[in-house]
Amino acid sequence: xxxxxxxxxTLTGLLILGMAYAGTYxxxxxxxxxxxxxxxSTSQYTVGHCGHCHEQHASIGGVEPAPTGGPHGYLLFxxxxxxxxxxxxxxxxxxSGGYQVDGIINYSYSYAYGGNDTPGSYxxxxxxxxxxxxxxxxxxxxxxxxxxxxxxxxRDASNTPWSLPGSINPCSACHNPHMAxxxxxxxxxxxxxxxxxxxxxxxxxxxxxxQRMSAEYNYQAPYWYNSTIYFEPARNLVQDGSNQxxxxxxxxxxxxxxxxxxxxxxxxxRGPRELIQIDWGESGDKHGRRNGDAKKLLAPYSGQHTLxxxxxxxxxxxxxxxxxxxxxxxxxxxxVGSESNAHWENICYGPCHQTHHTPGGQECSDxxxxxxxx
Amino acid sequence: MNRPAMTLLIKSxxxxxxxxxxxxxxxxxxxxAVSGPCSNCHTMHNSQGGQPxxxxxxxxxxxxxxxxxxxxxxxxxxxxxxxxxxxTWRDESTGAPIVYNxxxxxxxxxxxxxxxQGLAAGNFYWVESAAGDHANGHNILSSDVNLSQxxxxxxxxxxxxxxxxxxxxxxxxxxxxxxxxxxxxxMVTGHGSSLSMTGFHHKDDSATIxxxxxxxxxxxxxxxxxxxxxxxxxxxxxxxxxxxxxxxHNEYLGYQGDKTRDTLLSESNSMTGFCVGCHGDFHKQDxxxxxxxxxxxxxxxxxxxxxxxxxxYTEYNPLIPVARPSLGSVSSQVTPGQDMxxxxxxxxxxxxxxxxxxRWDYRSDSLSTALSGCTVCHTSKN
Numbered sequence: 229x230x231x232x233x234x235x236x237x238t239l240t241g242l243l244i245l246g247m248a249y250a251g252t253y254x255x256x257x258x259x260x261x262x263x264x265x266x267x268x269s270t271s272q273y274t275v276g277h278c279g280h281c282h283e284q285h286a287s288i289g290g291v292e293p294a295p296t297g298g299p300h301g302y303l304l305f306x307x308x309x310x311x312x313x314x315x316x317x318x319x320x321x322x323x324s325g326g327y328q329v330d331g332i333i334n335y336s337y338s339y340a341y342g343g344n345d346t347p348g349s350y351x352x353x354x355x356x357x358x359x360x361x362x363x364x365x366x367x368x369x370x371x372x373x374x375x376x377x378x379x380x381x382x383r384d385a386s387n388t389p390w391s392l393p394g395s396i397n398p399c400s401a402c403h404n405p406h407m408a409x410x411x412x413x414x415x416x417x418x419x420x421x422x423x424x425x426x427x428x429x430x431x432x433x434x435x436x437x438x439q440r441m442s443a444e445y446n447y448q449a450p451y452w453y454n455s456t457i458y459f460e461p462a463r464n465l466v467q468d469g470s471n472q473x474x475x476x477x478x479x480x481x482x483x484x485x486x487x488x489x490x491x492x493x494x495x496x497x498r499g500p501r502e503l504i505q506i507d508w509g510e511s512g513d514k515h516g517r518r519n520g521d522a523k524k525l526l527a528p529y530s531g532q533h534t535l536x537x538x539x540x541x542x543x544x545x546x547x548x549x550x551x552x553x554x555x556x557x558x559x560x561x562x563x564v565g566s567e568s569n570a571h572w573e574n575i576c577y578g579p580c581h582q583t584h585h586t587p588g589g590q591e592c593s594d595x596x597x598x599x600x601x602x
Numbered sequence: 603m604n605r606p607a608m609t610l611l612i613k614s615x616x617x618x619x620x621x622x623x624x625x626x627x628x629x630x631x632x633x634x635a636v637s638g639p640c641s642n643c644h645t646m647h648n649s650q651g652g653q654p655x656x657x658x659x660x661x662x663x664x665x666x667x668x669x670x671x672x673x674x675x676x677x678x679x680x681x682x683x684x685x686x687x688x689x690t691w692r693d694e695s696t697g698a699p700i701v702y703n704x705x706x707x708x709x710x711x712x713x714x715x716x717x718x719q720g721l722a723a724g725n726f727y728w729v730e731s732a733a734g735d736h737a738n739g740h741n742i743l744s745s746d747v748n749l750s751q752x753x754x755x756x757x758x759x760x761x762x763x764x765x766x767x768x769x770x771x772x773x774x775x776x777x778x779x780x781x782x783x784x785x786x787x788x789m790v791t792g793h794g795s796s797l798s799m800t801g802f803h804h805k806d807d808s809a810t811i812x813x814x815x816x817x818x819x820x821x822x823x824x825x826x827x828x829x830x831x832x833x834x835x836x837x838x839x840x841x842x843x844x845x846x847x848x849x850x851h852n853e854y855l856g857y858q859g860d861k862t863r864d865t866l867l868s869e870s871n872s873m874t875g876f877c878v879g880c881h882g883d884f885h886k887q888d889x890x891x892x893x894x895x896x897x898x899x900x901x902x903x904x905x906x907x908x909x910x911x912x913x914x915y916t917e918y919n920p921l922i923p924v925a926r927p928s929l930g931s932v933s934s935q936v937t938p939g940q941d942m943x944x945x946x947x948x949x950x951x952x953x954x955x956x957x958x959x960x961r962w963d964y965r966s967d968s969l970s971t972a973l974s975g976c977t978v979c980h981t982s983k984n
Contacts, residue, residue: 253983254969261969272957276969278983284900284948285884288958289737290749301896308896395659395896406983432908 251430257410257422265320266329267305268527269293278586281405295327296317301395303417308397312358312370317399321354335543337554340470341461343453344556350547357545362495363565366552367545369493373398376489377426383486385508390481401426402478402543408432421473426481434473441469445517445534450579451559456527460539467528469536476508476516479537485512497550497567504599508534512596515540524582526558540575567593634804635818642696643682643803644674649937659684662731667965673801679784680743688924691721693845701844701952702726706733711846713921713962713974717955722843722852724950724959739933739953742768742783754881787876787951789833811929813838813855813871823876835871836968837929846920848934856903856925856942861887873925874903878946884945906979909938914981921961922947922978943979 253259254276255593264276271292273279277281286292286299293305300307305327308316320328334340336357339350351357378401379394392401399405402423409420409432421434433439441447447469449459459467482489483506492500515535522532541552548555549564556562558579564571569591576592577583595602636643645655648670656667659681671678672949682698685691688705692698699721706727707720719725729739736747751766764772765785771782789802802818812820812835819833837853839846857870878885885902897904903925906912918924918934924941926933949959957965962975970984977984 253980254973259969259983264969272965272969274965274969274972277972279964282900285754286899287753287884290753299898301898303897303900345833 229256252357255409256405256407258405258408261412267293267320268329269295269327271329308395309370309374312356315355315358315370315399316397318355318358323353323356326495336545336547337452338556339537341538342450342543342554342556343371343458343460343463343559344554344561345453346555346561348547349555349561351545354544357542360495360545360547362497362550364549365546365548366495367493367494368543368552369491370371370398372489372492373401375492377401377482382426382482383484384425384427385477385480385484385486387486388427392426392429400429403483404429404432409435419471419473423473423475423478425478433478434475437470438478439474441472441474441476441534443470444474445469446532447536448529448533450539450557451528453556453559455559459528472536472538475536475538476534480506483527484508503596506598512601514596514602517599526580526582529558529580545573569593635807635822636696636698638696640678645670645676646674648676657681662686665932672936679788682776683784688727688934692841700725700793704728704731706731711843711921714971717963719950719954719961720952722839722950723952724954726953728955729953729959734953735957737957737959738955739950739959740768742786744769752880754878754884788822789819807838807906810931811835813929818875823873825876825879832868832871834867834873834876835929837932839932842919848918848920851918851920851923851931853929853932853933854923854925854944854946855929857925858903858927858942861885861903872903872944873946875946877902881945881961900948902944902945905940905942906936906938911949911980911982912938915979919978922975946973951962 231520254261257263258265259276261274261276263560265280266275267280270277270280270288282303283292283299283305286303290384294297295306297306302308304316304371306316306319307314318326318328320333323333324331328333331353333352334354334357335352336344336350338344344434347543358367358370378392378396378398381389381391385390397405402425404424407424407430408422411420411422419435419440423433424431425433437443449461449467449469449472450461452458454594455463458464461472464471483503485505485507488501488505490500491503496503507513510517510519512518514520517534521533522529525531538554539552540557542554543552546552546554549562550566553564553575554562556579557575558596560579562575562578564575570593576596609793616925616933640663648654648656648668654666654668655676656669656671657664657677658667659665659677663686664681667677678866680702682693682696683700684702684704685700686691688702688703688708690703691700691707691709693700701721701723703725704727707718707725710718710720710725712718720727724739724744726734726739728734729736729741736749741749745767746769752768764770764781765780768786771780772778779862802822803825805816805818807817812818815824815833820836820838821834824833827842835855838854839850841850843851844895854873854961855871857872857875859870867879869875874885884899887897906924908914915922915924915936918936923937923944923946924945925944926941948961950961951959953959955965960975964975966972973983
């Protein structure tokens with residue numbers, strides 16, 4: 229019996245050690261041996277091979293494989309980041325014309341995790357998502373991440389300082405390229421996640437049950453597009469957020485009351501200017517944890533809930549709306565092409581709230597916007 | 603001195619010499635890199651009983667050669683360091699390490715549990731035999747079908763130079779005249795100085811650390827531009843890593859200093875410093891970023907960071923060797939923050955069974971196999 233217990237403890241210990249030292253790259257989207265990286269000019273390497281992104285000597289057989297241009301930082305086959313429209317990640321995360329065999333499609337969040345497949349409402353790939361100028365959607369502005377985040381000292385929502393290296397790709401602020409997983413909806417078992425917190429780049433965020441929306445908030449998942457049965461993000465009956473990362477924690481590593489972000493995004497209304505600081509805590513926004521005395525809500529909402537940032541915003545870019553606002557929210561189409569009250573009413577009344585509580589009065593955004601506490 | 607005394611002295615010297623020869627294996631150079639009878643390597647007249655003593659190796663077999671060899675040698679480098687089977691790793695008579703088996707080597711380290719890789723530098727079988735591939739090693743006997751010159755840019759001489767193509771003899775004059783193939787790297791006859799003229803094979807390399815011309819440098823790897831003052835330092839495994847373990851292996855010297863230039867051997871005596879003589883660009887740091895991260899090419903002689911995934915490489919793996927900042931004794935430990943990745947961390951110096959003379963099958967159809975060498979240092983990338 230004693231020997232049996234000892235053996236069990238030993239085997240358990242070995243298993244734990246094995247888990248602790250297990251690598252993450254081959255479990256990632258890039259390192260997957262079936263659908264990982266595969267550059268057309270380095271076809272001698274198997275799928276997922278590091279050589280598809282990193283050139284050890286910028287020379288194979290005396291010739292640099294396409295694209296040429298000499299060596300680049302981090303041994304990458306092209307410059308890591310140049311500007312909003314030229315980014316190493318776009319070289320593969322583009323539907324066509326890139327270096328990845330067969331290209332890569334990354335639909336907008338509204339499409340992939342919201343179900344909105346209305347033509348013209350979503351982007352097909354990452355490069356497209358980051359290409360929107362004012363008047364034709366909006367995009368997260370990467371140069372601001374380079375200038376104001378990378379190599380700088382920031383604080384998370386709990387005021388804990390953090391920093392990232394100054395020379396990394398701005399996409400890496402949220403996506404560790406050697407860890408990010410292909411988080412297709414509908415996958416059972418452990419949640420796969422593509423994101424890492426900027427304050428903790430060497431770990432995935434959202435894969436553990438304690439890192440999901442359900443762990444920290446009274447969360448209600450929005451409806452799937454044109455459905456009153458299924459919910460985001462996986463078009464199933466799960467609605468407590470246990471199947472999606474806690475995006476609030478992710479986003480508020482940067483967008484909180486401890487950091488001042490001066491946006492130079494040319495797509496920002498009334499910009500350049502400081503962005504409104506986000507407080508999703510109990511003393512902050514009503515859409516956050518603050519008691520919102522919620523009224524006139526549309527299903528499935530009822531009572532006090534805390535929203536996820538991605539319930540309303542696209543993380544990369546919005547095909548048609550300002551402020552990265554999604555083209556569909558809570559299963560309904562949303563059009564916010566400008567800051568006019570008509571557009572704000574479109575987002576407030578359409579998907580979530582029934583009617584204006586003081587008809588003929590002020591505009592929605594006079595009271596109800598980030599930072600107003602109403 | 604009277605005649606009887608002189609006779610006694612001469613007799614004593616002769617007897618002492620004979621005793622020394624007898625006790626020390628018939629060679630007056632008993633502490634040299636080579637030992638044994640002089641006739642193992644030399645023939646006075648290339649004639650014994652009217653038959654030639656010299657022999658050559660060509661097209662996979664040995665043949666008697668009536669033409670005498672330079673320095674009264676019986677054969678050349680390939681002749682001594684080649685075996686026509688796959689199991690011989692040390693020549694029985696001369697003790698020479700075998701670097702070219704005409705049959706696939708059945709000894710040495712393995713990265714997949716099956717494929718043996720020969721001695722520390724690999725084996726020319728994989729590049730010179732019919733089953734070989736020019737991309738698997740240094741092409742010392744024939745032109746590389748893939749490359750017109752050494753990749754990575756030579757640091758010095760470019761035209762008609764050993765730095766560019768090892769298979770082509772140096773056409774210039776002086777002590778380098780005709781040097782090619784093995785002697786493109788192994789300075790067995792040195793360069794110019796009195797120390798070198800007798801050949802590094804006869805130097806005393808019995809010390810643990812080999813770091814001088816007097817010892818023939820490590821594996822006779824010496825620079826010639828500055829004569830014998832600079833060469834590679836290292837600790838040689840007694841059986842040239844025939845059966846390496848974490849405690850039995852070569853030790854390589856690295857250099858933590860400035861690598862923004864490619865002329866490094868003269869100041870470092872490092873293994874990587876020697877490689878950059880022909881592959882200079884593969885080594886230099888990014889000068890535009892003050893020599894710091896991000897690297898433009900995979901670093902060599904770069905200190906393993908004492909952070910993150912690199913902390914996982916602590917037990918010396920002879921399949922992925924590291925360089926040391928200084929040489930002491932053979933160690934089974936790897937110390938991130940101190941030890942360095944180098945050219946030989948990934949490549950075999952002569953040839954390997956694998957693409958680009960790598961120490962593992964980087965081009966395997968199996969991703970885990972292809973990355974198996976990378977993940978020794980990049981421990982989170984498995």
